[in-house]
Amino acid sequence: MFKRPIAIGLSPNNQADDLKYVYKALFSPNCFKSGKFTGLLSSWFMDYLKSDNVFFFNSGRSALFCLLKSLSIGPGDEVIVQAFTCVAVPDPVIWVGARPVFTDIDASLNIKIESLEKAVNNKTKAIIVQHTFGIPANINKIKKIAQKYGIYVIEDCAHSLGAELDNRKIGALADAAFFSFGRDKVVSSVYGGAAVIYNNDKAKRILSRLHRSLPKPSLFWIFRQLLHPLAFSVILPFYNVHIGKVILFLLFKMKLLQKPVEKCELIAGKPDNFPAQMPDVLAGLLLSQLLKLTKFNKNRKKIAARYFARLKNSPDFGLPPEIKNAVYLRFNILTEDSADLLIYFKKRKILLGNWYKNIIDPKNVSFKTLGFNPDKFINARKFARLSLNLPTYPNMSVEDADLIVNLLNEYADKKHQR
Ligand SMILES: Cc1ncc(COP(=O)(O)O)c(C=O)c1O
Structure with a gap:
């Protein structure tokens, strides 16, 4: 119960040394x-x-x-x-x-x-x-x-x-x-x-x-970004017992955490805090992450290799191209049941990803403002409908990948029996 859920998002990169860095930095505005x-x-x-x-x-x-x-x-x-x-x-x-x-x-x-x-x-x-x-x-x-x-x-x-x-x-x-x-x-x-x-x-x-x-962002803007990894480290072990979700909701509601895309951007508006220089304290966090870049990507490739090995012969799931030096930030499979599968996994407390199921993400982007007509892009529409992102994040284990593949196969078996 008190374990980070298998989740494609929810601040998946944070490691203990990053959290230590952020915790210390927070006290030196x-x-x-x-x-x-x-x-x-x-x-x-x-x-x-x-x-x-x-x-x-x-x-x-x-x-x-x-x-x-x-x-x-x-x-x-x-x-x-x-x-x-x-x-x-x-x-x-x-x-x-x-x-x-x-x-x-x-x-x-x-x-x-x-x-x-x-x-x-x-x-x-x-x-x-x-x-x-x-x-x-x-x-x-x-x-x-x-x-x-x-x-x-x-x-x-x-x-x-x-x-x-x-x-x-x-x-x-x-x-x-x-x-x-x-x-x-x-x-x-x-x-x-x-x-x-x-x-x-x-x-x-x-x-x-x-x-x-360019200016540097405001102290409050920077504070909010520093709070993000700390908040998630506290919340995640309780994510699946609801209290985590409630705290997360409240932090966003109180604007102590910032959403990845602001409302005005859905209609091509520019938030006031863009563009700005990167503040030094976030440069420090990024350096801490970059020290682990090779390790992170090695794990992503290992998890992707596992998905390839286990799903290669599946008639139910289309796989991404197998390329030696790709990093597979997300392992995108294609299935007619992508929307159902997101729910199927969520019910089992596993959060898979839906990047670009909206063709232009996130939901409610004004296509009119962008001058975008989805009808013209047959492949983009098809792949958006079929896409389901499987996670490959740094702390994910091969056992986690196996669990996901087992559930995918279980879902497919049930569907064939229907
Ligand atoms: C493909 C792609 N390009 C660019 C960006 C923009 O990056 P940022 O969120 O740092 O502005 C994103 C963001 O989410 C993205 O997915």
Whole structure:
């Protein structure tokens, strides 16, 4: 009973050393905004990406917004974004005054090349390439198309820190890239993002100037993010005995915890606290997580390997592509019963994931505001309907994965007997 439930979300990355760090940091508000960690974080990323400029923000959205500005993208311009994504991707395109133009996806849940070719026109300035769930997109083909038309390629690495393609790091393959360190990303500082630009001195200079001009978030905003891992560490052991859920509800209600997407963003509004620089105390939390990046991703790959081994011959579940250097932030299976299965597992106190079941997540995003017509994207609609995300988080064991597979098979057996 008093054990963390198997749950794909609920702050899945926190480890004891992160909690210790946060607990100590909470009592030093004078170090919230500035300190030694930002420089250390920059060094880590510059070494990782072999770049001389990486900038840190208070979200992936802030990072993307500043990237687009630095590439001088604005009113009258179009930016290609795939369907089957989070509203946090097309929104910054609108925030800079440009228009998001959507494409369909292929079976890897990344941009479909044929759809991309059709979307390009003389207003297109950039393509945002999402490596969905940590599976690398076909960036080489995308770059060829972009080169032909003189369009920037921006990698969206929100799901894919640590993934590689042809022995090269995702995030270092195109003109620019951004990362997210949101609460259930590969590594997490609850809210956070990074942006990098390659081979474009003018854009690098603008990004650097823009970043310098940004404020740090307020002390209360920072306090809320620090409270997040601590609150979850206390609540999670009681999550399945209701009291945990009640406390969590109250903390959100009292606005002591912050939701991942604000209401105004559903209609492409920009929250006041974006864009801002990453506060130093969250840079410290991120560094603490980055020390464990290899270990985290090794576990994700181990859990994914287990799902592959156990589900490979199942006629009931479609599996993601098996790729050596993907990170499988979420192991997305395809099933006609995805909605039922979410409930089936919830009743058994296991929380699976529903990322992108709304095609553009979360629920209630205004497609009209985004200029998005779901009817045009057959694959995105199909995969959104069929998708069910299985967890692969850092502390998850092979036994947990086996339990999930056993329940999936049990469900399928019951269905066949009906
Ligand atoms: C694919 C993808 N890109 C970008 C983002 C934006 O990141 P952030 O939440 O840090 O703004 C998200 C966020 O959830 C995402 O799923």
